Amino acid sequence: MAGGGDLKVLGVWTSPFVIRVRIVLNLKGLAYEYAEEDLGNKSALLLGSNPVNKSVPVLLHGGRPINESRIIIQYIDEVWAGSGPAVLPRDPYERAVARFWAAYVDDKVGSAWTGMLFRCKNEEERAEAVARADEALRTLEGALEECSGGKPFFGGDGIGLVDVVLGGYLGWFAAIDRIIGRRLIDPARTPLLAAWEQRFRAADAVRGVVPDDVDKVLAFLQTLLAIGSMK
Numbered sequence: 001m002a003g004g005g006d007l008k009v010l011g012v013w014t015s016p017f018v019i020r021v022r023i024v025l026n027l028k029g030l031a032y033e034y035a036e037e038d039l040g041n042k043s044a045l046l047l048g049s050n051p052v053n054k055s056v057p058v059l060l061h062g063g064r065p066i067n068e069s070r071i072i073i074q075y076i077d078e079v080w081a082g083s084g085p086a087v088l089p090r091d092p093y094e095r096a097v098a099r100f101w102a103a104y105v106d107d108k109v110g111s112a113w114t115g116m117l118f119r120c121k122n123e124e125e126r127a128e129a130v131a132r133a134d135e136a137l138r139t140l141e142g143a144l145e146e147c148s149g150g151k152p153f154f155g156g157d158g159i160g161l162v163d164v165v166l167g168g169y170l171g172w173f174a175a176i177d178r179i180i181g182r183r184l185i186d187p188a189r190t191p192l193l194a195a196w197e198q199r200f201r202a203a204d205a206v207r208g209v210v211p212d213d214v215d216k217v218l219a220f221l222q223t224l225l226a227i228g229s230m231k
């Protein structure tokens with residue numbers, strides 16, 4: 001495996017932003033050290049490496065920190081352009097389209113995610129956030145059809161930027177399904193996304209990274225709520 005022992009990820013195992021970075025490192029076949037952070041008691045290394053946002057993930061490459069998950073992914077794709085598949089399309093137009101949808105996911109799905117789990121004061125507010133997630137996922141159903149051109153992933157034949165950005169949320173979606181008593185990615189409502197989820201979860205680079213133990217994720221939610229994280 002490439003990586004040369006000089007890559008380290010500071011993360012939290014449930015974080016959609018960390019998960020996407022770890023999947024990209026796996027796709028590229030890069031070895032890395034992983035350090036689990038406690039968001040209630042952040043390490044000096046995290047605070048020193050990301051003093052502006054104090055958030056995970058941080059990628060340390062030869063000791064130098066890179067912050068913000070989508071920037072980290074692009075960095076990995078550029079530095080290791082020759083290893084593994086390209087995560088961002090090489091064609092500038094297609095790259096712009098992929099970046100647009102990745103930003104859409106974080107803007108709409110990401111804000112609905114925090115709304116459904118962390119920022120809702122009551123069930124009415126949770127329901128409003130669920131409705132926003134539903135709307136974003138319906139839009140992404142159309143984006144998948146358009147971007148994939150009938151191939152398995154947003155990235156075409158292989159997993160790409162939009163796949164990892166959306167796929168990072170899947171562990172939490174399963175936990176939210178349990179809370180709301182129905183599926184967010186519902187095969188009846190968004191059949192393409194439901195089939196995509198199966199393929200994505202089954203990929204070698206993804207297995208073991210996207211959490212699949214809903215009870216464990218829900219228990220972790222309680223610790224995040226207790227420390228007031230993601231507010």
Ligand SMILES: N[C@@H](CCC(=O)N[C@@H](CS)C(=O)NCC(=O)O)C(=O)O
Nearest residue numbers: 015017055056057068069070229230
């Ligand atoms: N825009 C950032 C978001 C990162 C983020 O929000 N990470 C959360 C964990 S999921 C975090 O570290 N929050 C800091 C805190 O809760 O104190 C990225 O894409 O890397």
